[in-house]
Each structure stands twice: as C-alpha cells, then as structure tokens.
Amino acid sequence: MLRYVVKRVLLAAITIFLVATITFFLMRMVPGGPFIAEKSISEQAQAALNAKFGLDKPVWVQYKNYMTGALHGDFSLSLKQRGRTVSEIIASKFPISAKLGGLSVLIALAIGIPFGSIAALNRGKWLDQLIMVIATCGIAFPSFVICTVGMYLFGVRLKWLPTFGLTSPLHYILPIFSLAFYPMAYITRLMRSSMLDVLDQDYMRTARSKGLSRSRSLFKHALRNAVLPVVTYVGPMLAYTLTGSFVVEKIFVIPGLGGQFVSSIMTRDYTVIMGTTIFLATLLILMNVVVDIIYKMIDPRIQLK
Amino acid sequence: MSEKLVDIQNEKLSFFTPAGEVKALNDVSLYIRPGEVLGIVGESGSGKSVTAYSLMGLTAHPGRLTGGDIYFNGHHINKMTEKEMRRIRGNEVSIIFQDPMTSLNPVYTIGNQIREGILLHTKRSEKQANERACELLRLVGINEPEKRMKQYPHELSGGMRQRVMIAIALACEPKLLIADEPTTALDVTIQAQILELMMSLKEKLDMSIIIITHDLGVVAGMCDRIAVMYAGKVVECGTTDEIFYQPSHEYTKGLLRSIPNLYEKDHKKLVPIQGLPVDLLDLPEGCPFATRCPNCMKVCMKHMPEYTDLSDNHYSACWLLDKEKFMKKQRGALT
C-alpha cells in the first residue's frame, strides 16, 4: 500500500511536470501573443506590458520563472483579465462546470447502467434493439447537434425549458442532458457487453443452482462484476466532464471553465492556459487514483501496486 | 425393486436456435435409487450436462423440454413452476461443476458464498449460518475454516476451491449431488482426493450421486451403475461390472477400447472411435451410431433400435442384441 502511494505520487509529479513543459513550449510555438492583436496599444505600451509580465525575456528563462512560481503555488496573474490571478479564475469557474458535469455523469450512470443491463437481459429482442439504436445515436451525434436539437425542441418549440444561463434549477436540465448524452450512451453499451459477458460466467450458474432467484443472482452476483469496466471508463471521463465542455457552455451561455479555457487559447492568455492545463492533468491523475481505489473495493483480486 | 429417487422417462429436449432445432436429448430414460452412485459417460455433446441441468430445472435458453417426464424425490419436476423449483435447488438437489476456478464468484468471500444457500433454505440466523459454513468446510477437509471463510476464491488453490464448491452443494444436506465432470480441471492427485472425498461424504450424508464424465476409467471405481450416452440417448445402462465386462452396445465397446487400462499389464493398443459425432440438427432415422459402427447393418440405418433387457439392471439399445435374440429363438424353434 505504501509502495502504491509513493509510486502514484512520483508518477503524478513526473506527469504534471511533463504536461506543463510540453504545453508551455507548444503554446509559445503558436504565432501571436497576448498583446499583439490589440490595435489600440502603441508599440511602447506593448513593450511595457511584455516587460511587466516578463515576456521580453528568453523563453527558457520565462519557463524557469513560471515553473518556480508554480512549484510554490503561484500560478501568476492572468495576462488578459486585469488583476485576477489564474487561481482565482479557476476557483470561480470550476464549480460551475463541476456542478453541471457531476450531475450529468450521475445521470449518465443512473440511466446507462440499468438500460445496458436491461438490453443484455433481453439480448436480441426488440427492447435490446431499441436501446442499442438510441445508444448508437448518442455516440454518433456530436454534442452541438444534441444541444441544438434539445434547445429547439424543448426551449423554442415546446417552451418547457429556458435555453440559456443558469439562474434556476430548470436552467440546468438542458445543459446537463446535453452533457450526459454521450457518456450515457457509452455506459449503456459498455454495460450491455460486460453484462452479457458476466451472464455467461460459471458463477452465475452456481448462483442459480443454489436456488437464488433470477433477480437476486442478478443484483448480487452479476451487477458487481459487470460494473467494473464502467468504473474504469467513468474515472477519466469524470475529469473531462467536470472541467466543462466548451460547446455546451458556449451554446447555453454558461460561464464555466470549458469556455474559459478555449477563450484563453484564442487570446493567448498564456498563464490561464498553463494553469487550466495543469489543473486538468492533476484532476485526471486524481480520478485515476479514485478509480483504482473503487476498483479495489469492488474486486478483491486487484492489488494496488 | 426399491423405490427410485430420480426417474427420468423418455426425456426429449431441444434447443431452438436460429440454425434450427438442436435435438440435444432424444428419449433419455434413467433412474437412480437412494444412496446409489450413477456414472454418466459419453463423448462431448452427447447430452450429459443437459440431462443433469434439466433435472434441476436449469435448462439454458433457448432449450425446452419437448417430451417425457422427470420425477425427483416425489416431485414432478417438469410440472413445477420456477418458484417451486427454487425451493428444491441447492436444498434437495445440488450440483458441482467442472471448473472450480470460474464457478465461484471472484468478488465475494468464501464464507459469503457458502452462507448464501444456508440462509436461503433454512431458518438459521446469520451467526448460525456462519457456524454451519465452518462446519461444512471442516467436513470437506479444509483446515482453519474461520480463516478461509474470510478469503476470496483467488486466494485458494483449485483443489481447495472444488472442496468449497462441494461444501456449498452440501450446505442443506441434499438427497442428490450432481457432479458435472468435477475433476476434469484438476491435477491427477487432486482428482483422486476429490473423488475420495465425495465417496466418504456420500456414506456420511446418505445421498445419491450422479457423476458425469467423459473418462470412464476415472469413475469406474466409485459407480454402482453406469449410463452410456450417445447423441442424446442412453444407449446402454448397467452395473459397473456389466458395462466393463459385458459391454453390449457397439459404442460402449468402442469407448472401452479407447481408454487406457491401468490394471492390466498387457497394454492393448488403444483404438479411438472413428468418425464424427452426429449432427444434432439433423438426426438420422435409425441408430445414431450407425455411421461410425463397425457392425452396422441395413436395419440400423432405417429403424431406431429398442432397448433389450440383458439383466435386471442392464439394458442396451442395439439391433445386434435383438438379432441374437432372434437367432436364438429361431434355433430354439428348430430343435
């Protein structure tokens, strides 16, 4: 166990370091800069701004400065949002995205697991086919299609749901379902195939031969084994979903981290790009650890090492 | 004749697959007396497992009984509902399977899996069920039962797991234990131990055993009677001695020629049975063994041989036996 913790922490440090380094230099290779596009700024003002943020120094010096700061928990000021630190920006935007993302993953699980199981139990019958058609659509349609169709249908046509902002619980419904659609479809398919696999296992026959009812053997013996691949998928997926989707946030006008990240790339807000990337990498690694632990709890054969 | 614990009469069972009707069982008739050990032998696909599962009402989809009757311990199995069957399964009749590696659920402790059946079929409390589970583990020769109860299947060896499977099967002291190739997946030395254990438990608990195998040699020592199956039919059935020393069906004879004889010094050449098993989707009209039988006659291709009684326990379905009888009769008439 101790070995596992040490190994994980070391690996995490190396991964985050590499991600930060690669992002830093890639970002600089893209033409343009944070203060170039602004026509109103004079040459001198531009030079002054560059000097203020240290952008006039050689790239590797900038790299060294940034990394030393980051190591001490200082992720610098945003280059474009005057006076706000990157940490503040993430702290204000992440909760919004995380709330939406977390709820949508919960819904994806709550729908995907039972429906995948139902499809497996009805293999080849019409119910299975219906569920699989819907699940395939969920995977095939890009999220902006789902968003616009949902918006048009429930917002514009039926006028049941508001279409932008997040001011009431009702406002959450469309964005959450738009976010949930893909993982829901994916989990359904995953669950179906792993359930089919489990149903054929010898221990299911043993369970039935003890006199357990079909439903008891299903809930006790099949579900726990069948859900393992879903756990593996949900970990990383959760990290991505919590940090927000650019498309969904743009369409429903939600001030989340996903939208922030993309706009920071557009405006070459170097420090925000770096901060968000490091944040996402850390979250991903954390999620993988959580997956490991949950996996171990479900399946005693797994050794954490 | 003493009363029968199991009586299967003319059981017909088919799997209705997209490719057509797979006639897995064609007129299986069998009986088992209380306290008896019956061996079922036959090559792969001959319907041994299907027969056993149908006895427990566990026929897999898309299989369905298409004829015949199954009686067990006073129950008319094929007339019972699923709910009624559940009360019998694991209680009056239990089964152990071929592969102990995969027959236990990897995510639950041994104790949990033994307890399950006890709690289901008896009025014991959790604590009493635990005690009973420990007692069962001791019974099947596992030491430190308290420790084993908390372990997971992957922490035990194959032989140990098969012992656990036996403990689970015996949880409610069943009248009948079905063992579907219980030792095929185990080492030879472990095989002998497991079979020995089963025999000693049979004496202790006074139950009957059906032991399914495709290896006649392994079970010969422990069976009272042996049923030989071919293409979903019991082609010959008799006491172990009768099957070994007076085999009467051509398939049984072939089977005996194809197993190594450990007891005789002169190693006769092993002769495998030639040809392929019949296609259960398209059964021949006559004797199913006709295409592979060295003594096949015209009548064999056209008509299904009926059973000929050779002794109280011994019967066999082969036209050769009928012909001999017929000849004898003819000779008798001349003199």
Ligand SMILES: Nc1ncnc2c1ncn2[C@@H]1O[C@H](COP(=O)(O)OP(=O)(O)OP(=O)(O)O)[C@@H](O)[C@H]1O
């Ligand atoms: N679920 C199923 N679907 C379709 N056909 C099946 C199914 N289960 C069994 N059968 C058919 O029933 C026949 C008998 O199968 P069974 O499992 O009883 O054979 P067996 O004698 O136990 O062989 P083995 O020694 O391989 O275990 C097989 O030939 C197979 O084609």
Ligand code: SF4
């Ligand atoms: S009935 Fe005919 S084909 Fe069948 S075993 Fe006897 S002799 Fe051979």
Ligand SMILES: [Mg+2]
């Ligand atoms: Mg079998």
